[in-house]
Amino acid sequence: MATDDPALSLLAEAPQGGDEPRRDGDRLDDENRLKSDFVRRVRDALDEGERDQVYDLVEPLHPADIADLFELLDADERPRLASAITDLMSADVIAELNDHVREQLVEDLPAEDIAEIAEQLETDDAVAMLEDLDEADQQAVLAELDPEDRAAIESALAYPEESAGRLMSRDFIAVPEHMTVGQLIDYLREDMRLATEFWEVFIVDQRHHPVGSCALSWILRAPRPVALADVMKRDQTLIPVTMDQEEVALRFQKYALISAAVVDEAGRLVGQITVDDVVHIIQEEAGEDALLLSGAGDGDINEPIHLTIRTRLTWLVVNLGTAIIASSVVGLFQGAIARFALLAVLMPIVSGMGGNAGTQTLAVVVRALATNQLTESNTLRMIWREFRIALANGLSLGLLIGLAVATIFGNPLLGAVIGSAMVINNLMAGCAGIAVPVVLDRLKIDPAVSSAVFVTMATDVMGFFSFLGLAVLAGLA
């Protein structure tokens, strides 16, 4: 931003798309995904080395769609695309790229190219690009940066991963309390080095502690002579610089924030976080439960395959252990099974249904814990609620399977046994489904990661034990 005339400088930054808005009908489908035949055309052009054609195809895309295009291509096509569209590789494209895809691309680019991209990026995006590089490559890139950017990025990298310090931008507007609306507008118009992306202005005292914030719409609607102290909101949510990004995302969501001030240990304003940086995190954190519960790690389809195999295999091996424990319960009843093999036919129904019911409770409880809806204050009520659900569903399913078995096999006693086992195992499922995640949460262990293995073991063991045990007690075998 070297222009002296602010209007010109603003003009230069505003994308000028002509009079007609972009028409994306031939590139995007009705769910706003890139059409497969558009991707095929890009692929064909890449294969034929037609770089100009590639450029013409990609040029009209929004940066977020260019990022999507990279993700849809095969790993070996990505660097070829990047080299065909170098000047379209804007900061926005880099910022929107999937972490793994970005990491791979960054590894394939020379340090000075990365530095050139990093300089256009906001600090938070530059940090996201550099944090994955190994120490030596990071130093090589930092050396290419101008001192001011380097200092900003180095200080961000000093904060823990996934903390507010990594996420925040250092470009924000902070002004003193006694300033008037008019003075603020003049200041914003005159100083061209100021941030261009901001939604609130922060008001600070002499020690640079935030004392209030003011949405831009309030400033635009107030007369020039009014002091900022009289329009600002004093109650604001301050984000400590070391706060975990998941916690930051929960605050933004709970208090419907657009931007928030980040403060250091001494309470000084050091950065701002805006909601667009947080939306991805909200989405990722909310979506990861299903993946963690299943033991699929972060479940990113762009992750290198050996990491995926390792993550999933670890979980499967743990589950193999619990499956062996459950099967050893069946082993106790080998004699009974040899005498009456029908027991082996029916036993998976009891254990499997317990597993299903346990997974339901588990999914609900893990979600409620993650969104802070389940706390000490309502845990007892929730346990009672899940108990009643388990009882109602256990009785219904037990009656259903009991009648079916009694009728099909003409054996009312067998029906009574499997029906009772079903009720018992559903209660086990409900209790384990709530107790396991709640206890893990109290122990500060992420319940989404480790609950399922305990709950499945509980329902498998209880399923086999209650059904086979009752069958033996009833004299069926």
Added chain:
Amino acid sequence: MATDDPALSLLAEAPQGGDEPRRDGDRLDDENRLKSDFVRRVRDALDEGERDQVYDLVEPLHPADIADLFELLDADERPRLASAITDLMSADVIAELNDHVREQLVEDLPAEDIAEIAEQLETDDAVAMLEDLDEADQQAVLAELDPEDRAAIESALAYPEESAGRLMSRDFIAVPEHMTVGQLIDYLREDMRLATEFWEVFIVDQRHHPVGSCALSWILRAPRPVALADVMKRDQTLIPVTMDQEEVALRFQKYALISAAVVDEAGRLVGQITVDDVVHIIQEEAGEDALLLSGAGDGDINEPIHLTIRTRLTWLVVNLGTAIIASSVVGLFQGAIARFALLAVLMPIVSGMGGNAGTQTLAVVVRALATNQLTESNTLRMIWREFRIALANGLSLGLLIGLAVATIFGNPLLGAVIGSAMVINNLMAGCAGIAVPVVLDRLKIDPAVSSAVFVTMATDVMGFFSFLGLAVLAGLA
């Protein structure tokens, strides 16, 4: 907003919290949840009928925390709390309340009270409050509203549920292209009926079609004489009024939007959606996968219990059907099991591990489909990826269990049989885990809702069939 002096009017709206920011240490824990002993103090005061004490306790809370408090209390305590703190029941509290809790509260309040609250709310929040009421109650409330509010709410209710039309606010700023920055600021300062919550100004042509948008920071930084046409961004994401809210949320996320213009079928600007209205949806939609996959419906812990039981039981009954199908496969091998009961002991390991592996793949694929990361363009690559993962994990697990069984039972043939069955079932899990959700997605059926039942059936059937079948082929029984 009847004041003539805009500064005074703004002052009246800005919350004045005194010079010190709120200190929440004794009410909120370190994860920003209400402390259980604070909730207990409110409960005790409610039980003793100490309404003033309840008021004093609740008064310093942020509206979002008051909403949380309602959710943490038992259903019968909520109306008593509401009546003790009537004048704290602001629009923000109502907007933040869980849908089920709000519905219950709204049912307990007389129509004129609801109308009084509805009048303070933005259209979208008022609609959220009224849409759950039955027709007669809705009419009673609408009759109490002033004509302008009633018209806005009625027209919003005419749009489909969960559409952009329900979500949007009708309070937005739309100005003509030829206006200058200075004229816009004067207009905003003078007209007191205008919206106070906005982050962008929309620029429209004579037919009221949006032609561009302008972030407030751009306006504040531009000199007065500059025409809006010269600072506005022409490329903007327009939201059709009938678009589903999930799609709206994906657009906001993909393009990092703060607010967006909503247009009707004729392309006219009819409303705006701001990111704070969308953040809840992003979070809900992303989090619902785990719940839907488990068959727990929307998994809301505040839902009336009979609805929860019905949702979960429906899913369990469907699963009971597939469990019976799987167990009938075991039935084919009853003779073999009677001769060699150890087969019944080991078979749940094969089926169970297949189920675990299938769930992993399923969780990853459902997530990738939901976030538009898996499209036609990369489906083949993903199938190949999942196949290799399934093969690698199947071989590892097969080797592990094969060696264990061969050693423990001194039966190498049995080890070879269970090892091979494990490889086969892992491949089945990988194939079903990706094929089922992809096919359902193509058929426009939500893969999160219905995939798991098919995948589990596939891995159960193949687990039993491959293990018992191979055992018979090998002459083990």
